Amino acid sequence: MSKLSVRGFAEMDFTVDVFKVTVTIRAAAPSTGEVITSRKKKTEQFLTVMKEKLGIEPNCFRLESDSVMEEYGSKNTYGYTKKLSLEINADLSALSRFTSLLSELSDVEYAVDFDFSDEAEKEKQVIDAAISNSREKAEIIASSLGKTIQGVEQISFEQPSAGNHRYLAKSVCVDDSPDLETMLKNPVKTLTKSICIDWIID
Numbered sequence: 001m002s003k004l005s006v007r008g009f010a011e012m013d014f015t016v017d018v019f020k021v022t023v024t025i026r027a028a029a030p031s032t033g034e035v036i037t038s039r040k041k042k043t044e045q046f047l048t049v050m051k052e053k054l055g056i057e058p059n060c061f062r063l064e065s066d067s068v069m070e071e072y073g074s075k076n077t078y079g080y081t082k083k084l085s086l087e088i089n090a091d092l093s094a095l096s097r098f099t100s101l102l103s104e105l106s107d108v109e110y111a112v113d114f115d116f117s118d119e120a121e122k123e124k125q126v127i128d129a130a131i132s133n134s135r136e137k138a139e140i141i142a143s144s145l146g147k148t149i150q151g152v153e154q155i156s157f158e159q160p161s162a163g164n165h166r167y168l169a170k171s172v173c174v175d176d177s178p179d180l181e182t183m184l185k186n187p188v189k190t191l192t193k194s195i196c197i198d199w200i201i202d
Contacts, residue, residue, distance in 0.1 A: 001202045003153055004141060008134025010126045011192040015185075016114035017090045021098065022064065024109040028071060028079045035068055035078045043082060046108065049101055061086050090114070093182040114187045122191055127157065130195040138199040147201040157195035 025042050029035035050056040064083035071077040088094055095112065102108050116122055135149070142149055 001150065001200055002147075004138055004199045004201050005196060006134045006138040006141070006199060007194060007196045008130040008132070008137065009192070009194050010129035010133055011190060012122075012126050012129065013188045013190050014116060014122050015090075016116060016187055016189050018087055018115040018117050019090050019095055020085060020087050020113040020115055021095070022083055022085045022111045022113070023061075023102070024111075025082045025084070026079065026107045026109070028077055030076055030078070032068055032078050035080050039068070039080045039082060042105070042107065046084075046105055049104060053101055054098060056086070087115075090186045092184060092186065096182045114189055116189070119191075123193070126191045126193040127195065130157070130193045131197070134195060134197045135199070138197070138201070142199070142201045145201070150200045150202045153198040153200050155195065155197050157193065 023046070025039070025046060027035055027038040027042055029038055047058045047061070050061075051058065061084040064085050066080075066082045068078060068080040071079045088098075099110060102110060138149055
């Protein structure tokens with residue numbers, strides 16, 4: 001018997017089903033006391049808009065960071081930055097309504113990341129495909145040598161990350177007449193896996 005090392009590769013596209021929205025609230029003032037007061041006012045204003053117009057409770061948001069410091073290169077000016085994140089179902093109408101409301105607020109930025117609610121399961125699908133790819137290659141090589149696959153001696157692969165249990169915000173209130181941007185397709189995310197298998201051939 002002999003050993004045949006074959007690397008398998010797989011790449012698959014999946015439509016995302018989770019939007020993670022990160023909101024950054026900023027302000028500046030000549031003293032720490034003023035900037036902290038402004039921070040509280042802007043944060044309360046943001047959370048009030050989210051609750052009253054979208055039905056999103058404050059406890060649906062996760063605090064990512066909160067800081068007050070002197071502005072670089074600007075003496076006696078202090079700035080604060082607060083980042084909050086929210087995960088919702090991948091609904092473009094809800095996302096459009098959410099981001100449109102931010103125009104009512106000042107000094108608020110946002111960014112959207114795309115993810116899966118069941119990433120571990122999707123990673124498993126890609127790993128299974130990579131294993132099949134390795135075996136197909138090994139069988140072709142073994143056949144050309146007049147041999148057959150007898151088993152597996154060793155496998156090396158990237159350990160998939162554990163799936164995260166997600167607490168998504170309840171459905172976001174949306175307008176009855178959607179904007180054209182809400183008719184776009186949800187984005188896709190590509191997962192790739194590579195696996196090296198030592199096949200036993202005879």
